[in-house]
Amino acid sequence: MGFAKCFKMAVSTIWASKVRSFLTMLGIIIGISAVIILVSLMGGLTQQLMDMFADLGTNSIQVTINQRAATRNVEPDEMYEFTDGNDLVENASPSLTVAATVKTSKENKSGTVSGVSEGYGDMRRLNVTQGRFIQYSDVMSKSSVCVIGAYQAKTFFDDGAVIGRELKINGTPFTVVGVLEEKEDAASGSGDDVVYIPYTSAMRLNASSVVSSYLLTAADEDRIDEATSSIKQFLKNKVGDEDYYMVISMKELIDQMSMMMNSMQTVLVCIAGISLLVGGIGIMNIMLVSVTERTREIGIRKSLGAKQKNIMMQFVIEAGTVSCIGGVIGIITGALVAILAGKLLLDASITPSAASIVVAFGVSVAIGIGFGYLPAKKAAQLNPIDALRYD
């Protein structure tokens, strides 16, 4: 008896008891959709985080110096001197954060303002759509000028003309000299929600006389680790004790993050896998019941010349088909839920990867065959005369 015929027979047997077949499949449906949902959402989340980091520049290296503890500090000029004399490091800019309330007549918002140098715009590949970025002269003269993101341009001012208008940062009036290109729908908290001022002005706002953090960029994406260690060496000579400074490269951060996401995904998928196991046992259970119920049918088939492999194939294919249909339903529901959840929770368009779908389908077929094997074996080995006498 051919595979196609067995399959057709399996489908009609499954169809003949729809409710029972559906309940048998339920474990597989839940397991497979859980796996698809988790893998898709984790993938989406990882992608989102990666994009966020990549937006900060994959070649960037953050240096933070603990001001209070360090006996010595690193002046901007010293940092520039270091980068100029180092092939691995391309550029450097102070990068200070000021907790600030930004205010205009229209809007009032608490957040942070970044104090940077004139080179920062190029390092971060920021595009200015109106006006200009912060210039060397602004830094030197500690000008009260600022460059704002698309979010600020939209929310803090009434109409399109933004250049030359004024906003107050912690009460100090600053003049807008540039607006950055919109990146992420000009949303609050996004890469468009930024205010840059000269770092010297930021130091004044912070009432601080030292620059405690810098952004550096590695010259070569493939030699970020070397660049990081040369920076560490420089700081060691300059500051001394390793506890007083911190050097973090974006690459390191991304690697750590993706490793963490991966292990989290593995754990979640394993948990979802337990429901697949339970689903498989459910299939085995129903198949055993089915073999008992159909003992007479098996006896008749054997009396007509069915060999063990014929009976075996019939039941294995039936189990495989049940689990396969369950798998397909699970993939479809999982994909729909993942897409919906991606929209609602992550605000991103998520599509389950082809690989996860193929693997999920393969796993469901394997579960059906694996857990169908034992009941099928039992059916195949029934003694024809006992099976015929069975009522």
Next chain:
Amino acid sequence: MSALIELKDIYKIYRMGDNEVRALDGISLSIDKGEFVAIIGKSGSGKSTCMNIIGCLDVATSGTYRLNGKNIGNYTDDELAEVRNKMLGFIFQQYNLLPKLNLLENVALPLVYAGASDAEQKERAIAALEKVGLKDKAKNYPSQLSGGQQQRASIARALAGNPSVILADEPTGALDSKTGRDVMMFLKQLHSEGNTIVLITHDNSIAAQAQRVVRITDGRIVYDGAASGDDVVSRQEKAGEY
């Protein structure tokens, strides 16, 4: 020429604890090609047990069974399945049609397991159904047929594989006397066409329609001869029962 079916000193003993049931107690029987044999006996005498052994559905406790000259005593499960498929056609008292298959599929089942092509399966199954007068019911399911029609369908199934022997265990047992007669007429017709038939019954009038009668009592053959000769024995036995 050796006989088609040859049983020699066949014992079938069921042990239940200390009890021992000798369902067959030393049976020797040979049936030639083209014979129409009725095995008759009271309930529990061992008729079905004997037929199950002839039908390769069961194996004897001891003794040898040659089918078509081959000793099937050491055949495996699958080899016996093949023998049933190629050489034997069964007609059961309870018809034993598969309820979820239509008549055509039911009748084609032995051919499916014989590995026949789809076209051949269909052709031979339809021919078999035509022979029993059920060609127009080919798409019907067993539950849509009368008992007599179902039994005719099961005869068609037994014929479809063109077996060497047709084994019928009480084929008229579940039918009223008229449909029972129709079935018997049919078996006689098959015999006249050259088929070998082994029929099991406890009904003397049915056994009388066979060519040869084998009477079993308590697992032993007590009469083996022409159907007419058995009449006397059966009357005596009947007299003894009351």
